[in-house]
Amino acid sequence: MQPTHHQPASRHVAVIGAGAGGLVAARELRREGHKVVVFERGDQVGGTWVYTPNVESDPIGLDPNRTRVHSSMYQSLRTNLPREAMGFRDYPFVAIEEDEERDPRRYPGHREVLLYLKDFAIEFGVSEIVRFETEVVFVGLVEGGKWKVKSKSKRGEVVEDEIFDAVVVCNGHHTEPCVAQIPGINTWKGKQIHSHNYRTPEPFRDQVVILIGSATSALDISRDIAGVAKEVHIASRSVADETIEKQPGYNNMWLHSMIKSVQEDGSVLFRNGSVVLADVILHCTGYKFHFPFLETNGIVTVDDNRVGPLYKHVFPPDLAPSLSFVGLPWKVAPFPMFEFQSKWIAGILSNRIALPSREEMMEDVKAFYSLLEASGTPKRYTHNIADYQFGYDDWLAAECGCPAFEEWRKQMYFVAIENLFARPETYKDEWEDHHLVVILIGGAASSAD
Numbered sequence: 001m002q003p004t005h006h007q008p009a010s011r012h013v014a015v016i017g018a019g020a021g022g023l024v025a026a027r028e029l030r031r032e033g034h035k036v037v038v039f040e041r042g043d044q045v046g047g048t049w050v051y052t053p054n055v056e057s058d059p060i061g062l063d064p065n066r067t068r069v070h071s072s073m074y075q076s077l078r079t080n081l082p083r084e085a086m087g088f089r090d091y092p093f094v095a096i097e098e099d100e101e102r103d104p105r106r107y108p109g110h111r112e113v114l115l116y117l118k119d120f121a122i123e124f125g126v127s128e129i130v131r132f133e134t135e136v137v138f139v140g141l142v143e144g145g146k147w148k149v150k151s152k153s154k155r156g157e158v159v160e161d162e163i164f165d166a167v168v169v170c171n172g173h174h175t176e177p178c179v180a181q182i183p184g185i186n187t188w189k190g191k192q193i194h195s196h197n198y199r200t201p202e203p204f205r206d207q208v209v210i211l212i213g214s215a216t217s218a219l220d221i222s223r224d225i226a227g228v229a230k231e232v233h234i235a236s237r238s239v240a241d242e243t244i245e246k247q248p249g250y251n252n253m254w255l256h257s258m259i260k261s262v263q264e265d266g267s268v269l270f271r272n273g274s275v276v277l278a279d280v281i282l283h284c285t286g287y288k289f290h291f292p293f294l295e296t297n298g299i300v301t302v303d304d305n306r307v308g309p310l311y312k313h314v315f316p317p318d319l320a321p322s323l324s325f326v327g328l329p330w331k332v333a334p335f336p337m338f339e340f341q342s343k344w345i346a347g348i349l350s351n352r353i354a355l356p357s358r359e360e361m362m363e364d365v366k367a368f369y370s371l372l373e374a375s376g377t378p379k380r381y382t383h384n385i386a387d388y389q390f391g392y393d394d395w396l397a398a399e400c401g402c403p404a405f406e407e408w409r410k411q412m413y414f415v416a417i418e419n420l421f422a423r424p425e426t427y428k429d430e431w432e433d434h435h436l437v438v439i440l441i442g443g444a445a446s447s448a449d
């Protein structure tokens with residue numbers, strides 16, 4: 001939407017987090033003329049992609065006082081999207097064949113993504129504006145619609161208070177574990193761990209493992225573990241109650257319906273009626289949105305994993321445009337979406353793009369929630385935009401006045417998903433979308449056909 005009065009404004013903006021979301025937010029804000037500080041509690045950029053063998057002190061993540069680790073990366077992880085579809089729009093994620101240190105595969109390992117993000121941060125001068133090892137501990141409104149940001153430096157333990165015109169929250173949402181509720185679990189004697197704390201299969205050698213979940217990381221981890229474990233039993237809530245299927249290609253892995261209950265003696269009863277004496281339950285059950293530093297006097301809440309109310313998953317109508325969120329929607333191609341959201345936020349903060357009125361935004365949010373309710377979508381899926389992610393990206397692009405999501409990238413995304421279902425074991429190394437692989441000409445991407 002174009003504003004009626006275009007008075008370019010340069011704002012003092014705090015970006016929280018230097019993962020992919022924070023990096024591209026900082027770049028877009030600077031491009032638009034804002035003064036930006038990026039707060040990052042880690043010692044490098046990359047967020048989720050900074051692999052560490054360290055895990056948290058509570059493997060299931062329930063103890064609020066546990067030692068924290070940000071990243072959920074496991075050692076064997078390769079991307080689940082081809083690099084061409086995954087990268088930022090104007091900084092393609094190209095294979096760097098001439099450097100032996102780099103991973104040129106289309107579905108590279110996690111280190112390659114980290115190196116790409118580091119290159120991005122250097123290329124656009126973002127690294128220089130990141131305050132590393134500086135954790136934001138409080139963000140709250142002060143007079144005049146500005147925001148107070150308190151931060152704590154790891155080295156000096158100094159808490160600083162600073163005032164910003166706007167805050168862009170990019171703290172990621174793959175750190176705070178969500179665990180399955182299982183009848184009898186409190187007296188079950190086996191071990192429990194959340195995939196947030198899964199790194200390598202070795203600790204599961206010769207064990208009987210129950211793995212709950214069926215998303216991409218559950219698929220990866222089950223295969224990782226099947227190589228060393230005695231048995232792997234996958235419990236999925238997306239299959240029929242009677243399901244019990246030996247997994248093709250494995251003589252020690254089965255797919256079951258969900259767990260019905262567990263017993264003190266270590267046995268696990270599935271809805272399909274089978275009983276397994278297990279050593280470990282591994283919860284690959286996703287994460288919660290978590291903003292422990294954010295104080296909005298109840299204006300923004302997290303209710304059953306719905307962050308709201310938010311206009312288009314970004315702006316709380318009552319606090320727009322000075323508070324915004326990058327990266328909440330999931331089941332998406334994240335990097336390009338972060339880029340669109342960031343352009344939109346930057347353009348709105350400079351008055352180049354206009355937001356609807358508070359009332360109109362609130363009406364839009366209410367209509368969206370009613371639609372979810374009418375379709376029987378649980379609240380916790382509010383930010384699952386799998387069914388309309390490209391429509392969402394294109395809407396943002398139109399607001400920003402920039403080109404829509406590239407057609408070749410959309411096709412590649414769909415082909416990649418189809419390929420994953422067709423060849424779950426080999427989709428990262430075998431594909432048939434050569435015709436979509438982009439050729440890079442002078443830094444710009446164009447379709448190969």
Ligand code: FAD
Nearest residue numbers: 017019020021040041047048079080135136171172174327
């Ligand atoms: P993050 O990368 O989590 O970054 C958030 C940053 O905020 C961190 O650096 C953190 O230290 C910092 N931070 C948090 N709180 C504070 C605070 N209070 N103060 C200061 N700093 C703070 N996406 C793909 O496109 N392809 C894939 O193949 C893929 N695989 C994935 C596999 C796994 C196991 C996971 C967990 C995710 C995967 N994703 C994948 C999604 C991935 O999360 C996104 O691609 C993206 O990296 C998320 O970026 P982000 O900036 O939103 O969050």
